[in-house]
Amino acid sequence: MTSDDLVPRILAAIEAVEALVEQVAEEVGAEWSDGGELGNSVWTKDGSGYVAAGPYDYMSRELRQHIAHHDPASVLRRCEVDRRTVERHSTITDAVFSTSPGKPGVWLPKCFYCNRRAPCDDLRDMADRYGITEEEHDEDIVPAILSAGQFSNGQGTVELDADGRLFLLVCRECDVDEPIPFSSAEERGKWAAGHRDATGHDSWWSHDHTSKETT
Structure with missing residues (x-):
């Protein structure tokens, strides 16, 4: 899945x-407000509204603090920070050079901010x-070459193991479009x-691909 x-x-x-x-x-x-040390329920800070209470009108202070920590004002503030973070990392520049094995060089999009x-x-x-x-944002990572049953890592053909598995790896900081196949997890x-x-580089996607997925 792309940034777009x-x-x-x-x-x-x-x-x-x-x-x-x-x-x-x-x-x-x-x-x-969590009601303080002697409180037993969660109220609005101005005391005008009741938010929550436990059984028999008792609620532990830890639970009250947790609820108050996630009041609407706090959640909206965190949402705004998250939006700014996403927007900072959504600008894509021309390309970054890939060092994937079997490829002399591939130009790929990169985040302008980081x-x-x-x-x-x-x-x-x-x-x-x-x-x-x-799974959602990696669902498209296994390319058509695997569905066609062509298992090449740029250095020769890779065979399925005895259980019909192929061990795939992608370095997220290189080329995420074509997984590199290996004949064993150790390899x-x-x-x-x-x-x-x-x-x-130290950011990976891996998957144990079964022969059933190629049919």
């Missing part, structure tokens, strides 16, 4: 949270924060360690 795909989804998720929280703020107020492969780790972390899962781990030592 990911950014609108994150911003839409932020807007959905804001819309919900604004409704809560309108109903019971934006700033809440100078990392786009979508950068900050955007991916923000996607995870808002429930856009790793994949050794390559990753060598690549990290050579480039300093």
